[in-house]
Amino acid sequence: MAELTIEARGLVKRFGRRTALDGLDLAVEPGRVMAVLGPNGAGKTTFVRAVATLLRLDGGTLRVAGFDVRREPEEVRRAIGLAGQYASVEPAMTGRENLEMVARLYGQPARTARASAAGVLERFGLAGDADRLARTYSGGMRRKLDLGASLVSTPRLLLLDEPTTGLDPRSRIELWDAIDGLVEHGTDVLLTTQYLDEAERLAGHIVIIDRGRAVASGPPAELKRRVGGNVLEVHVRDRADLAAVTAALARPGHTAPQVDEATRRVSVGAGDGDAVGGLLAGLRAVEDAGVELAGISVRQPGLEEVFLALTGQDEVDGMPGTRGKAMR
C-alpha cells in the first residue's frame, strides 16, 4: 500500500488539566479528502495544529507524508499547507503581495514566487483584485486568499481548520467549489468542521471525534445509514405525554429516542433501508398512543444525532463517560 498521508497513533495532548487529545488514532490515505467532524472542544483544532507541527504532543506518534512531526518538522512543513477559520492574511498587503510572501517563505526564488502567486490568483478568480489591499476584500474573498496562500507551493496535504465558519451561505458555496478538485491537482485534504452537510459535500471519508478520540469513521453514506436515514421529530403539547411518545417510537430499526424536556420534543433516527416505511410505522405508533401533538417534522440527521447514534449512547442525557465509548 502507498505511504499514508497522515498516520496518527495514540495521540495525547494535555493543556494543563484538560485533555484535548486522548489517544487519537487516525489514518488518511493518499488521494482523499478526509473530514474530521466533531463538536466544539472535541480536539479538532488541536489535531490540525499537531499535524501542522505547531504544538508538542504529550504522547503517541504522528507521521505526515512519511515524516515524523517531532523529529522532522521541517520536512512536514514543506509537505503541508495550512488555512483556517481565521483568514490569516495580512490586511495591509495586496492579495498578490500576500501570496508572493508566503511563496518566498516556502523557499521559492522571487521569480518562481511571482509565477505561483499569479497562478493561484487566476485559479481562485482573484486576478482582478490582485493589487488591492486585502483589507478591502470581502470575508469570502479573504478566505479564498487564505486558501490560495496555503496552495502556492502545491502541498501534498492541505489542512483546513473549519474553512467556512462565519461565512455567509454564498461565500460558503464558493469556497466549497474552490476546495473541489484539489485532489486532482495532487493535494490531499484534511478538513475539520462542525457541520455534517459540509463534511458530506466535500469529503469521501469522515472521522468523527469526541473528547479527543476517534469514535467512528467511514464514508458519509455509511455513517448516516448507521444513524438510520431521516430523523423523525415529534412535538407534544403536554410534557406528561413525552413518555408515551417515547415508548411508541422505541421500536426495532429505530435508534434510541432522544427526549428534550424543555422543548417537549422526542426525536428518533427512523428507517434503516426502508426509510419511508420506518417513518410511517413510527407515526402510526404515535397516533395509536392517542397523544395530542403540536407538530411533526422529518429532517436530515444533524451532528447531534450522528453523535448519539455512533457513540452508542442509550443512557440518560448528560451522564459523563457514556459518550466517549469507542465503537468501530
Place this chain on the structure above:
Amino acid sequence: MPSAAAAGLRRAGLATGTVLVAKRAVLTFLRTPQLVIVGTVQLVGFLVTFRYVFGGAFGTSRGLPYVDFAVPGFIAAGVPFTLIGTAVVMAEDLRRGFVDRLRSLPFPSAAVLTGRVLADSVVLTWSLAIATLVGFAIGFRLHGSIAQGLAAFGLCLVFGLAFSWVFITLGLIAGNGQAAQGMAMLVFPLTFGSSAYVPVETMPGWLRAFADNQPVTWMANAVRALTLGDHARDFLGHSAAYYVTYSLIWAAGIMIVFSALAVARFRRS
C-alpha cells in the same frame, strides 16, 4: 534532504525569513495611517509640549539650557514609547492565526521574531530622525562633535533592539491587543521615573532610588552625555564613556533576558 531536492526547492534561511517578515511589518506600518501618525507625531508632540509649556518653569539645570537637557532625554525615552505598538501587533498576529500560518511554513520560525525586531529598527529610525530634527528646530544644539551626536543616535537604536524584545515578549504573553496595550503601560513609570525629563535631584528619596537604578536613566544620561561633549563631566558627574558603558550593559542584559523569554514563550504557544 532528498524530498526538498526533488521538489526543486531551496530553503528560506534565517536571513531571508527575517527580511520577508520585516518587509511585511514595515508595509503594515506605512499603510496604516494611524500607525504612521503615532510613529511620527507622538514624540514631536511630547517634545514641543515640554519645551514650551513646562520648559519655562524648569528653567535651567546647572547652567544648562532646559532644551539641551531635555531633547536627548526625550529621544532616549521616546524609544520605548515608539515601540509600544510592537506588543499590540504581536498579540494580534498571534490571536488571529497569522503567527500559526508563518510557523507552519518551512523556514526558521525564529525569523518571525527577528523580522519584527528588524522592522522595529526601521520604524524607530524614522521616528527618532523626525524627533531629532524637531529638537534642533526648537533650539537644541550639540555641544560635542557631530560624530558624538551620531553615536548618540546609534545608541538609541541599540536601546531599540532591547526594548523591541521586551514588547515582543509582552505581546506573546498578553493574548490580545488590548491586554498588550495595557501591559505596555509599564513605559510610563519607567520613563517618567527616570532622568529623561527632569534631573533626578528634584525627586523625593524613594523615587530617586528607583530612578537611579533603572535602565532608562542610564540610557537618557548616556545620550545626553554624548551630546554635551566635553561638558558631560561637569553637568552629569562622569564622562560620556561611563554612561555609555553602563547603558550598553543594561541594553545587553535586557536583550538577553527578554529574547530568551520571548523565544521560550514563542515555542510554547
